Amino acid sequence: xxxxxxxxxxxxxxxxxxxxxxPAHTPVPEYIRMIAAGRYGDAYMVNWxxxxxxxxxxxxxxxxxxxxxxxxxxxEEPVAICRLKRVAADFKEDITGRMPKPAAxxxxxRVALVGGGPASLxxxxxxxxxxYSVTVFDxxxxxxxxxxxxxxxxxxxxxxxxxxxxxxxNLGVDFRGGKxxxxxxxxxxxxxxxxxxxTGAPRGRDLEIPGRKEAASNIHIGIDWLSSVSFxxxxxxGRRVIVLGGGNTAMDCCRSSRRLGGEEVQVVVRSGFDEMKxxxxxxxxxxxxxxxxxxxxxxxxxxxxxxKLTGVVFEKVKAEFDAKGRRxxxxxxxxxxxxxxxxxxxxVGQENAFPxxxxxxxxxxxxxxxxxxxxxxxxxxxxxxxxxxxxxxGPKNIIWAVAHGHEAAVSIDKMxxxxxxxxxxxxxxxxxxxxxxxxxxxxxxxxxxxxxYKVPHRDLGIALKDIKSEVELGFDVxxxxxxxxxxxxxxVQTVFNTPLCIECDACVxxxxxxxxxxxxxxxxxxxxxxxxxxxxxxxxxxxxxxxLKTGRAMIKDEDVCLHCGLCAERCPTGAWDMQKYLLEVTxxxxxxxxxxxSAA
Amino acid sequence: MTYLAKPxxxxxxxxxxxxxxxxxxxxxxxxxxxAGCGHDSITAAIIQACFELSIEPHxxxxxxxxxxxxxxxxxxxxxxxxxxxxxxxxxxVLTGANLANRDLIYLGVSGDGDSxxxxxxxxxxxxxxxxxxAYIVENNGVYGLTKGQFSxxxxxxxxxxRGVVNTDNSIDLAAIALQxxxxxxxxxxxxxxxxxxxxIKAAIAHKGAAFIDVISPCVAFNNHAxxxxxxxxxxxxxxxxxxxxxxxxxxxxxxxxxPGQVEIVEQHDGSTIALRKLDADYQVHDRSAAISFLQHHAxxxxxxxxxxxxxxxxxxxxxxxxxVDTPLNALxxxxxxxxxxxxxxxxxxxx
Numbered sequence: 001x002x003x004x005x006x007x008x009x010x011x012x013x014x015x016x017x018x019x020x021x022x023p024a025h026t027p028v029p030e031y032i033r034m035i036a037a038g039r040y041g042d043a044y045m046v047n048w049x050x051x052x053x054x055x056x057x058x059x060x061x062x063x064x065x066x067x068x069x070x071x072x073x074x075x076e077e078p079v080a081i082c083r084l085k086r087v088a089a090d091f092k093e094d095i096t097g098r099m100p101k102p103a104a105x106x107x108x109x110r111v112a113l114v115g116g117g118p119a120s121l122x123x124x125x126x127x128x129x130x131x132y133s134v135t136v137f138d139x140x141x142x143x144x145x146x147x148x149x150x151x152x153x154x155x156x157x158x159x160x161x162x163x164x165x166x167x168x169x170n171l172g173v174d175f176r177g178g179k180x181x182x183x184x185x186x187x188x189x190x191x192x193x194x195x196x197x198x199t200g201a202p203r204g205r206d207l208e209i210p211g212r213k214e215a216a217s218n219i220h221i222g223i224d225w226l227s228s229v230s231f232x233x234x235x236x237x238g239r240r241v242i243v244l245g246g247g248n249t250a251m252d253c254c255r256s257s258r259r260l261g262g263e264e265v266q267v268v269v270r271s272g273f274d275e276m277k278x279x280x281x282x283x284x285x286x287x288x289x290x291x292x293x294x295x296x297x298x299x300x301x302x303x304x305x306x307x308k309l310t311g312v313v314f315e316k317v318k319a320e321f322d323a324k325g326r327r328x329x330x331x332x333x334x335x336x337x338x339x340x341x342x343x344x345x346x347x348v349g350q351e352n353a354f355p356x357x358x359x360x361x362x363x364x365x366x367x368x369x370x371x372x373x374x375x376x377x378x379x380x381x382x383x384x385x386x387x388x389x390x391x392x393x394g395p396k397n398i399i400w401a402v403a404h405g406h407e408a409a410v411s412i413d414k415m416x417x418x419x420x421x422x423x424x425x426x427x428x429x430x431x432x433x434x435x436x437x438x439x440x441x442x443x444x445x446x447x448x449x450x451x452x453y454k455v456p457h458r459d460l461g462i463a464l465k466d467i468k469s470e471v472e473l474g475f476d477v478x479x480x481x482x483x484x485x486x487x488x489x490x491x492v493q494t495v496f497n498t499p500l501c502i503e504c505d506a507c508v509x510x511x512x513x514x515x516x517x518x519x520x521x522x523x524x525x526x527x528x529x530x531x532x533x534x535x536x537x538x539x540x541x542x543x544x545x546x547x548l549k550t551g552r553a554m555i556k557d558e559d560v561c562l563h564c565g566l567c568a569e570r571c572p573t574g575a576w577d578m579q580k581y582l583l584e585v586t587x588x589x590x591x592x593x594x595x596x597x598s599a600a
Numbered sequence: 601m602t603y604l605a606k607p608x609x610x611x612x613x614x615x616x617x618x619x620x621x622x623x624x625x626x627x628x629x630x631x632x633x634x635a636g637c638g639h640d641s642i643t644a645a646i647i648q649a650c651f652e653l654s655i656e657p658h659x660x661x662x663x664x665x666x667x668x669x670x671x672x673x674x675x676x677x678x679x680x681x682x683x684x685x686x687x688x689x690x691x692x693v694l695t696g697a698n699l700a701n702r703d704l705i706y707l708g709v710s711g712d713g714d715s716x717x718x719x720x721x722x723x724x725x726x727x728x729x730x731x732x733x734a735y736i737v738e739n740n741g742v743y744g745l746t747k748g749q750f751s752x753x754x755x756x757x758x759x760x761x762r763g764v765v766n767t768d769n770s771i772d773l774a775a776i777a778l779q780x781x782x783x784x785x786x787x788x789x790x791x792x793x794x795x796x797x798x799x800i801k802a803a804i805a806h807k808g809a810a811f812i813d814v815i816s817p818c819v820a821f822n823n824h825a826x827x828x829x830x831x832x833x834x835x836x837x838x839x840x841x842x843x844x845x846x847x848x849x850x851x852x853x854x855x856x857x858x859p860g861q862v863e864i865v866e867q868h869d870g871s872t873i874a875l876r877k878l879d880a881d882y883q884v885h886d887r888s889a890a891i892s893f894l895q896h897h898a899x900x901x902x903x904x905x906x907x908x909x910x911x912x913x914x915x916x917x918x919x920x921x922x923x924v925d926t927p928l929n930a931l932x933x934x935x936x937x938x939x940x941x942x943x944x945x946x947x948x949x950x951x
Binding site: 073074075439445446447448449502503504505506508509510512513514515533534536549550560562564566569570571572573 | 603604605606607608609610611612613614624630631634635636637638640641643644790791793817819823831832835
């Protein structure tokens, strides 16, 4: 194998599994160390810079970082990264003074953001301090978009949304609440320098089966119903409720129903329980509230009497796999089942809808009626118009919307500075030795087996009585410290300096995970079989440094390295060093633009 | 060294031996020797050897004297019996223990100061008597604990870290072990586990006095230019006469050998040693040839490693003394004091 090029920022980036998995590439271990040190404000700012909504995401994020966490591979459960983020938000000191100031001077460029959700607010956050005149339009009175309308208050209180949307709006952003943009053509005619569309995926999919029309008054579309609940337009629901669908919206629907008078709330999904789209922890929370989840049942018909819904008929199915391994749901040969109920919530998916974009407005749409958007620049076929969040590529989640927002802001900033927006900026990378003394590192490298700590919940009896009472109470300082201690500091990298190595084997002997091998070099597939412990996880890199005195190569399997630094502590010559690798995604601003030299 | 305990985590795919243990189960507490110490590699080799032999840790007694080397039994086989004895007195303590309980596996761990100076006499007599043990000398040629003075195994002409040249002749423990009648003599290098681990395995399986001289660079005081026990010097002057593969009945032989290149040696415990000859002329069962081979190469500045000598059908002290099979410490009063009539009969036989 070739020598690993650690100067390539991507190499060590991949070793920091959580940060790599995060769409916004938040430096997770960096802020977890700050939490452990009680530096909540600093931890909040690291998050805020990267993902804009730490308090919101700390309660609601889909957490792609957690399944990626190394603790999963070396122990079992990941570090509770998401809930630690909330700790930073909960315990931070007043950080208003650390926020960027509104631009002292405007640069004369006007940018319109359609929709006031996470994608648009991220663009606004990135562009406003640079001097852009940013205007956000939203049909609702307050900013937040789906964050405010679709996430139940018992998961995310309004106060948190207000605080974090205000941090953005206070940067000199012009927010036009209650102003729905009805025509793209009209907007284009207003001569904005750039337009960003962050209108989400606002349409809930319906279920066209017999009885739908007749029983319409008791059948509700999940996301519409949730926003009505959110605004207080809906305050109660029938005693027996069926929620159709297996995603996170379905979980929010059933749990909200439990709080609005639903005593017998049941979730019914077409496919298997394990294949449900809802995050495992949301399913757990629902079940904890006494909501059964029935699977392999396909809705066939709404039953009704005198225009009133009486229940739903389901066909029992089973999964079958064809020769290509594709799954098909086929009739299980059992009689249909009738679930009596008073109300049905349909949460079977969300769709994009752009009724306000005239198809002759100069923005190309594809065969699925989605705008054609470049995946890197987020630019549509109109060079001045950009899309991001769910509006760009369909429903995802908040953290993806934030990541899109950052990239779109870079595009807009580069475009309005006359640059080629297809040239994307490299991330900022810092690699610094953590050595403080012979056995002292600037991070805590004592690693213990330690199970994941549970976030305390409000007593169920109280929680179910008030739809606005937050269920999760968050970690307290002590639990946060313990959970933060589970982080393996994967950003503190083992860096090998070949000429210093005397091949004494000290690192090989001490490594608790048998990650290090000194052996003749070879082809990767074959090399992986003859390491101290075989390297069977092909998604994880081998760190190769060839050219040792004995002709062998140092091979380190990154897979289960604990980053405990014992190799470096045991190295008599300092050939191993522990170096913190900090990668920050480049956001809009001077650093995203091509440096220009002026003649001296 | 490190202040941290080695984390309890281990690689999820770690192999297990016949007892269901991983090599981690053969570790002791974390080493407090200098970072990069050759002794730690020997520790790791002993751990690997015991793991591969599927030795039950409670069947091992590890006995040592004083010195950096003699600290190491703390760092391996944390669930075995141990005795950290007086300086140079490991051999007599081991001999006594072995006489009392012949059923244990005895690992004698010593250093060049412990065995070649203060305990030289002890070293000689334990080997001479053929005590069943694996006697491992972790040989770095200096007194590490007292800041790097030459020990008795330092080669004449080699330089100390301060630049002083050694004017005394050195003791070659392997050559002396041969002369004293050890039935298994080997030399290896801490930086070559592929050679060292099978040698330790073979020595443990050997019945009789097995002696291994392991060159172990002292990174703090004896790993500089001019030293003859440094990583670089040993690697450059290593003259390996053979390589071993120890095959216990449980592990199938998978390696294919060229005919004539390999000698298969059966050991008393049923395991076999496959001896791959690197030097075609080397005769591993010829004691006097081995001695002269060692001296011949030492004169050329070469370090001969590998299995230097093995006596076929070796026996041990218990065999020589014709003791009973039951360990002496397991004999009870009834067996030891068979009564007046037995005494009378015995006395009568002497008249």
